[in-house]
Amino acid sequence: MDAQYWDEKYRSADQLFSGAPNAVLVAEVAELDPGHALDLGCGEGADAHWLARHGWRVTAVDIAPTALRRAAEAAPELADQVTWTAADITRTPPAPRTYDLVSAHYFPLPRTADHTALHGLLEAVAPGGTLLFTGHDLADLADHLEQEYSPHDFYQPAEVAALLGEEWTVLVDETRPRTTPPPPGTGHTHDTVLRARRRP
Numbered sequence: 113m114d115a116q117y118w119d120e121k122y123r124s125a126d127q128l129f130s131g132a133p134n135a136v137l138v139a140e141v142a143e144l145d146p147g148h149a150l151d152l153g154c155g156e157g158a159d160a161h162w163l164a165r166h167g168w169r170v171t172a173v174d175i176a177p178t179a180l181r182r183a184a185e186a187a188p189e190l191a192d193q194v195t196w197t198a199a200d201i202t203r204t205p206p207a208p209r210t211y212d213l214v215s216a217h218y219f220p221l222p223r224t225a226d227h228t229a230l231h232g233l234l235e236a237v238a239p240g241g242t243l244l245f246t247g248h249d250l251a252d253l254a255d256h257l258e259q260e261y262s263p264h265d266f267y268q269p270a271e272v273a274a275l276l277g278e279e280w281t282v283l284v285d286e287t288r289p290r291t292t293p294p295p296p297g298t299g300h301t302h303d304t305v306l307r308a309r310r311r312p
Contacts, residue, residue: 157183
C-alpha cells in the first residue's frame with residue numbers, strides 16, 4: 113500500500129469517494145474552536161475543504177499525487193487556507209506539537225513493534241489539541257473480507273487509545289452506527305471512534 117498503489121487506485125476512477133466530509137468529523141469537530149488542523153490521508157479533500165470552510169487552517173497530507181491534485185482543483189478558493197502536501201508519515205513524521213487537531217479517518221497506519229509512526233502522529237498534536245482517529249469496525253468484515261490487504265495489520269482506534277499516556281484525556285472511545293451509507297460494495301455499517309485531548 114505504497115504511493116504507487118494509492119495513486120493507481122485514484123486513477124482507476126474519475127472520483128473515488130463521495131465528496132462529502134466524514135460524518136464523524138462533522139459531529140466531533142463542529143464545536144471545537146478553529147485552529148491549525150492536520151488531515152492525514154486527505155484523499156480528494158472533502159474533510160480538508162469542510163475544515164477550511166469552518167475557519168480552520170489545514171495541512172492536508174496524502175501519499176497519492178492524483179488525490180492531492182483533485183483536492184486542490186475541487187476548491188481553488190481555499191488555496192490560502194489549505195496546504196496540500198505529498199508525504200508518507202511512516203517515513204516523514206509531521207511537525208511535533210503543532211496542530212490543534214490531528215484528524216485521521218480510515219487511515220491505514222501500519223502497526224509496528226516500536227510504534228514509531230504512531231508516536232509521530234500523536235506527537236503532532238499541540239498541547240490542548242485534539243486527536244480524532246476513526247476506523248471501520250472490524251466486525252463488519254466477517255462477510256466482506258478485504259482481498260488486497262488485511263485490516264488487522266493496521267492500528268485501530270481502541271488500540272491507539274490504549275497506548276496514550278497520562279498527558280491525554282480520552283473523550284470518546286466507542287463503536288457507533290454510521291450515519292451515512294457505507295461505501296458501495298462494502299459492509300462498513302459501524303465506525304470505531306477515538307477522540308482524545310492532549311492536556312495543555
